[in-house]
Amino acid sequence: MRAKISDIAKIAGLSTASISRVLNNQGGYSKETAKRVMKIANDLGYFKDRSASDLARRSNNTIGVIYTDFETNFNDLVIKNIMIEAKKRHLDVILMIAQQNDPDGLTKIVQGMIERRVFAVQFISTHPSPQIIQMLNQAAIFPQVIGDATDHTVSYVSSDDMAIGYHATTYLIEKGYRSIGFVSPNITTDYVSHLRFSGYRKSLKEHGISFKSDWLFEESYSYQTGIHASAHYQKYGDVDAVIGVSDEVSWGLLNGFYDLNVSVPSDIALISIDGTELCSQTRPRLTSVTQDFALMGKTAIKQAPKKADPHRVTAVTIPFKINIRETS
Amino acid sequence: MRAKISDIAKIAGLSTASISRVLNNQGGYSKETAKRVMKIANDLGYFKDRSASDLARRSNNTIGVIYTDFETNFNDLVIKNIMIEAKKRHLDVILMIAQQNDPDGLTKIVQGMIERRVFAVQFISTHPSPQIIQMLNQAAIFPQVIGDATDHTVSYVSSDDMAIGYHATTYLIEKGYRSIGFVSPNITTDYVSHLRFSGYRKSLKEHGISFKSDWLFEESYSYQTGIHASAHYQKYGDVDAVIGVSDEVSWGLLNGFYDLNVSVPSDIALISIDGTELCSQTRPRLTSVTQDFALMGKTAIKQAPKKADPHRVTAVTIPFKINIRETS
DNA sequence: CTGAAAGCGCTTACAG
DNA sequence: CTGAAAGCGCTTACAG
Structure with missing residues (x-):
C-alpha cells in the first residue's frame, strides 16, 4: 500500500496535523521534528495524494493548456515558454491536446479541465466556442486565448x-x-x-x-x-x-x-x-x-489571475517585426 | 459557489448516493429519476470534482505522458496516436513537458505524476534515470519508455x-x-x-x-x-x-x-x-x-496494464522500412 | 510547538 | 429503486 500521512504520524508519534505542516513547510515546529518527519516520509517513499490535498485545501494552482495538433508549428515555442514562466511562479501546468475540427472533443477536454478544477485554461491555436467560454465562466475558471483575438468577451494574448x-x-x-x-x-x-x-x-x-x-x-x-x-x-x-x-x-x-x-x-x-x-x-x-511566440507564452501566464479573481477581460498585444531573409 | 452533488440531492429530494449513481450511470434507478437528476445537474452547471471522485473511488484511469521539447519532431505523431488510442479505451491522458538535460526537472515532473496517482507513465524521447524508475515502481506505477530501449528493467516500445x-x-x-x-x-x-x-x-x-x-x-x-x-x-x-x-x-x-x-x-x-x-x-x-511512430503510440497504450497489474517488463519492437526518395 | 476534530465532495458496500 | 453512513487522504481553524 502506498504510504500516507497517518503512517508517518504513527511512526513519528505525532498527529497527522503536524506531519502535514512539516510536509508543506508551514513552520511552527522544531527543526528536530522536521528532520525526523522528513526522514520517515522518505524511508516510506511517501508522496502526497494530490486529490486529497486539493480537495482539502479547496484551491488549486494548476493551469490548463489546450492546443491542437495543428498544421502550424509555433505551438511548441508558446508552450515551452508557458512552462518556463509557470515554473517560476510555482504553478502546475497540465496539457491536453484537442483534435482539429472536433468540437465535441474540445468540449470533452474542457470538461476534463473543469473537473480538475484548474483556475485558468489557455487555448492555443484553438477557437473555443461561445458555449465553451460560457461553461468556463460559469465554473469560475479564467479562459484565455493565445495567438488569436477571436472574441472580445475572452481575454487574449496575440499579435495585432x-x-x-x-x-x-x-x-x-x-x-x-x-x-x-x-x-x-x-x-x-x-x-x-x-x-x-x-x-x-x-x-x-x-x-x-x-x-x-x-x-x-x-x-x-x-x-x-x-x-x-x-x-x-x-x-x-x-x-x-x-x-x-x-x-x-x-x-x-x-x-x-x-x-x-x-x-x-x-x-x-x-x-x-x-x-x-x-x-x-x-x-x-x-x-x-x-x-x-516566446513572449506570448510568458505573457499568457502573467495574465492569468493568481487566484479566483474577478474575470476582467484583458487583451494583450504582442509586438512583431519583419525579418528580411532571402525570398524578398 | 460551484454546484455539488448535495445541491442536486436537495433539489431532487434524493440522497447523494442516488445522485452519484445516476451521474455515473450505474443503473438501479428509474428512467424517471435519471432524467430529473440530469436536468437539475445541467441547470446547476454541475461538474464532478475529480479530486473528490478519484479519492473516493481510490482508482484512477489516467495515464501520464512525459516528453521533451526535443530537437526531433516525431513526438507529435507518437503523442497524437497515444491520445487516439487512449480515448478509445476511455483513459485520460495528461501530458507534461520536461526540459532537456534537466534531471531535477524530470524528477519533479515524475513526482507530480505520482502525486496525481496516474497508473502508468510513458517517457517519450527521454531517459528516465534508474532512480526515477525506482520511484515509479515503488509507487506501483507502470513506467514505459517509448522510442528508446535504453534499459531492460523497464518496459519499452521501440524500433530495433x-x-x-x-x-x-x-x-x-x-x-x-x-x-x-x-x-x-x-x-x-x-x-x-x-x-x-x-x-x-x-x-x-x-x-x-x-x-x-x-x-x-x-x-x-x-x-x-x-x-x-x-x-x-x-x-x-x-x-x-x-x-x-x-x-x-x-x-x-x-x-x-x-x-x-x-x-x-x-x-x-x-x-x-x-x-x-x-x-x-x-x-x-x-x-x-x-x-x-503512429504504431508506437498506439502500442504503448495497449501495453500499459489496465489496472495496477503486476509489473511485468514487456518489450515491443515496432517494424520499420526504407523509403527511397531522392537523396540516395 | 502540537493535537483533536471537522470538513473537502464524492463513492460504495450494506440494508431495506 | 433508494438512503444512512463510513470512508478516501489530506488540511486547517481552534485550542492549548
Whole structure:
C-alpha cells in the first residue's frame, strides 16, 4: 500500500496535523521534528495524494493548456515558454491536446479541465466556442486565448493581425511589387486570416493597387496548401509576390514553385507570416513577419489571475517585426 | 459557489448516493429519476470534482505522458496516436513537458505524476534515470519508455535500432557507396545512437569495409548538428554517403551541403533515420529509414496494464522500412 | 510547538 | 429503486 500521512504520524508519534505542516513547510515546529518527519516520509517513499490535498485545501494552482495538433508549428515555442514562466511562479501546468475540427472533443477536454478544477485554461491555436467560454465562466475558471483575438468577451494574448497583414503587404509594395497574392484559410471563417487579409486590403488600397480575386487562395494553414497555391499562381500567373499566412504555407509555396521551375524571388517573391525557425531552414531562407511566440507564452501566464479573481477581460498585444531573409 | 452533488440531492429530494449513481450511470434507478437528476445537474452547471471522485473511488484511469521539447519532431505523431488510442479505451491522458538535460526537472515532473496517482507513465524521447524508475515502481506505477530501449528493467516500445543502423548502411553499400559517414549524438552516451552505430559497424564489417574515425561525427539530434557535420565532411572529404541519425540532422546535412555547393546525391548521398513528413518536404526529398511512430503510440497504450497489474517488463519492437526518395 | 476534530465532495458496500 | 453512513487522504481553524 502506498504510504500516507497517518503512517508517518504513527511512526513519528505525532498527529497527522503536524506531519502535514512539516510536509508543506508551514513552520511552527522544531527543526528536530522536521528532520525526523522528513526522514520517515522518505524511508516510506511517501508522496502526497494530490486529490486529497486539493480537495482539502479547496484551491488549486494548476493551469490548463489546450492546443491542437495543428498544421502550424509555433505551438511548441508558446508552450515551452508557458512552462518556463509557470515554473517560476510555482504553478502546475497540465496539457491536453484537442483534435482539429472536433468540437465535441474540445468540449470533452474542457470538461476534463473543469473537473480538475484548474483556475485558468489557455487555448492555443484553438477557437473555443461561445458555449465553451460560457461553461468556463460559469465554473469560475479564467479562459484565455493565445495567438488569436477571436472574441472580445475572452481575454487574449496575440499579435495585432491586422497590422501584420498591413505591414507584410506594405513591405512588398515598397520593394516594388504590385501584384500580390495572399494564401490563407477561408477568410470569412478564420478570424486571424480575416484580420490579416483586411490589413492586406488596406495596404493595397492605400497604395492605389486594386485587388484581383485571383490573388487570393483560400484553403488552410498547411504545407499542402502552399503546394496547391503555387500551382494556382502559376496558372493564373500575374502575381509577382505572395504572402503566406503561416510558415508552413510559405514553405509549401517555396517548394511548389521550385517544383514548377518558378524562381523565388526572381520570378515571384515570398513573405511568410510567423517567422519560426523554419524560415532559416529553407533554401532560399524565407523573409517573414516574425511573431514573438516566446513572449506570448510568458505573457499568457502573467495574465492569468493568481487566484479566483474577478474575470476582467484583458487583451494583450504582442509586438512583431519583419525579418528580411532571402525570398524578398 | 460551484454546484455539488448535495445541491442536486436537495433539489431532487434524493440522497447523494442516488445522485452519484445516476451521474455515473450505474443503473438501479428509474428512467424517471435519471432524467430529473440530469436536468437539475445541467441547470446547476454541475461538474464532478475529480479530486473528490478519484479519492473516493481510490482508482484512477489516467495515464501520464512525459516528453521533451526535443530537437526531433516525431513526438507529435507518437503523442497524437497515444491520445487516439487512449480515448478509445476511455483513459485520460495528461501530458507534461520536461526540459532537456534537466534531471531535477524530470524528477519533479515524475513526482507530480505520482502525486496525481496516474497508473502508468510513458517517457517519450527521454531517459528516465534508474532512480526515477525506482520511484515509479515503488509507487506501483507502470513506467514505459517509448522510442528508446535504453534499459531492460523497464518496459519499452521501440524500433530495433541496431537493425535500423544495419539496414541503412547495407542499403547504401548495395547502392555502391563505400565511404559512409555517420552523424549522431555521442555514441557512448546516447543509447539509441550507440545501437544504430553498432548496426552500421556490423554492416561495414560484413561488407569488408574498414571504418575510418573521420566518418563519425558526434554532436546531437539537431538541425545544427547536420550543418556542422556537412562542414566536417567537406573538409575531411573522402565520404560519398552519409547517414543522419534523425530527420533534423539530415535536413541540416542537406542544407549544409547545399550552402557548400556539394550536390546531393551526386557528390554525396544521404539517408535519414526517422522518416517523418519532413523527408518529403525537403528538396531533394530525403531517402529514409522510416519508423512507424503512429504504431508506437498506439502500442504503448495497449501495453500499459489496465489496472495496477503486476509489473511485468514487456518489450515491443515496432517494424520499420526504407523509403527511397531522392537523396540516395 | 502540537493535537483533536471537522470538513473537502464524492463513492460504495450494506440494508431495506 | 433508494438512503444512512463510513470512508478516501489530506488540511486547517481552534485550542492549548
